[in-house]
Amino acid sequence: MSVELYFFQPLGTNSGRVYLALLEKGVDFTRRELNGREFDHLQPEYLAINPKGQVPTLVHDGRAFPEGMIANEYIDEAFEGPPLRPADPTERWRMRTMCRWAENDLGRALMMIMWNRVVPGFARGEGRSEDEIEKILARVPDPARRRSWLKAWKQETRPELLEESHRRAREGAQRIDYHLERHEWVAGNCYSLADIDLMCFCGFMFRFMPELANEQDTPHWAEWNERMEARPAVRQLRAESVFPSPPPKPEGGDA
Numbered sequence: 220m221s222v223e224l225y226f227f228q229p230l231g232t233n234s235g236r237v238y239l240a241l242l243e244k245g246v247d248f249t250r251r252e253l254n255g256r257e258f259d260h261l262q263p264e265y266l267a268i269n270p271k272g273q274v275p276t277l278v279h280d281g282r283a284f285p286e287g288m289i290a291n292e293y294i295d296e297a298f299e300g301p302p303l304r305p306a307d308p309t310e311r312w313r314m315r316t317m318c319r320w321a322e323n324d325l326g327r328a329l330m331m332i333m334w335n336r337v338v339p340g341f342a343r344g345e346g347r348s349e350d351e352i353e354k355i356l357a358r359v360p361d362p363a364r365r366r367s368w369l370k371a372w373k374q375e376t377r378p379e380l381l382e383e384s385h386r387r388a389r390e391g392a393q394r395i396d397y398h399l400e401r402h403e404w405v406a407g408n409c410y411s412l413a414d415i416d417l418m419c420f421c422g423f424m425f426r427f428m429p430e431l432a433n434e435q436d437t438p439h440w441a442e443w444n445e446r447m448e449a450r451p452a453v454r455q456l457r458a459e460s461v462f463p464s465p466p467p468k469p470e471g472g473d474a
């Protein structure tokens with residue numbers, strides 16, 4: 220059996236969720252790290268594996284499984300190891316609801332904010348010219364992704380969208396805290412893929428948006444973080460990660 224994972228960083232959002240699921244299951248996998256800053260994900264060899272040019276992609280016995288959330292359900296079904304989906308139907312429903320929310324609601328708002336902060340520096344790299352950058356971005360295969368790269372690179376995202384994302388980030392942090400005051404784990408009584416998603420898509424708020432996520436304002440979330448950090452798989456994930464420094468805040472405040 221061969222298992223490979225193509226990813227940007229062990230602790231990345233989309234990459235991290237699948238990386239951590241594999242660690243939790245105890246799957247022995249080959250780490251295929253792509254350098255996002257060098258746009259390795261747009262190289263023909265990788266596009267042959269994932270034509271959308273996105274990470275992560277799980278490859279199991281030669282078959283590619285993109286799309287992190289669904290890949291994680293596959294991992295839970297295909298490999299031995301502790302279950303990552305609750306057996307109880309209500310908890311399983313809550314797990315899926317929260318995975319979806321963490322990725323597509325709060326996660327999307329956070330991505331809008333972070334994407335706009337990091338893309339210009341990311342695209343410039345060690346001194347690429349504007350011309351070079353536009354040529355690279357023209358290779359992004361998915362037209363919607365290409366537009367979103369270009370908007371962030373040119374800093375053309377509408378300010379109202381960023382303001383709304385900040386509102387959602389603030390409300391989202393409070394919602395997580397309220398939820399974790401009532402449940403030990405995100406799905407209820409057992410650790411699941413929803414804990415993995417909450418950590419990977421939203422956990423970085425403690426570091427990058429400490430005004431919204433911190434021990435005073437979101438104490439139950441902070442306690443859950445401690446439960447997460449005590450897990451051997453999470454410790455291993457941290458040990459295998461090098462997380463970049465926080466990106467600079469834009470001038471003139473928060474948005």
Ligand SMILES: N[C@@H](CCC(=O)N[C@@H](CS)C(=O)NCC(=O)O)C(=O)O
Nearest residue numbers: 232233272273274275286287288364
């Ligand atoms: N729908 C994909 C989204 C994956 C995704 O957005 N990955 C980001 C990295 S965190 C990426 O590959 N970005 C490069 C790009 O979109 O061009 C999934 O759920 O796995």
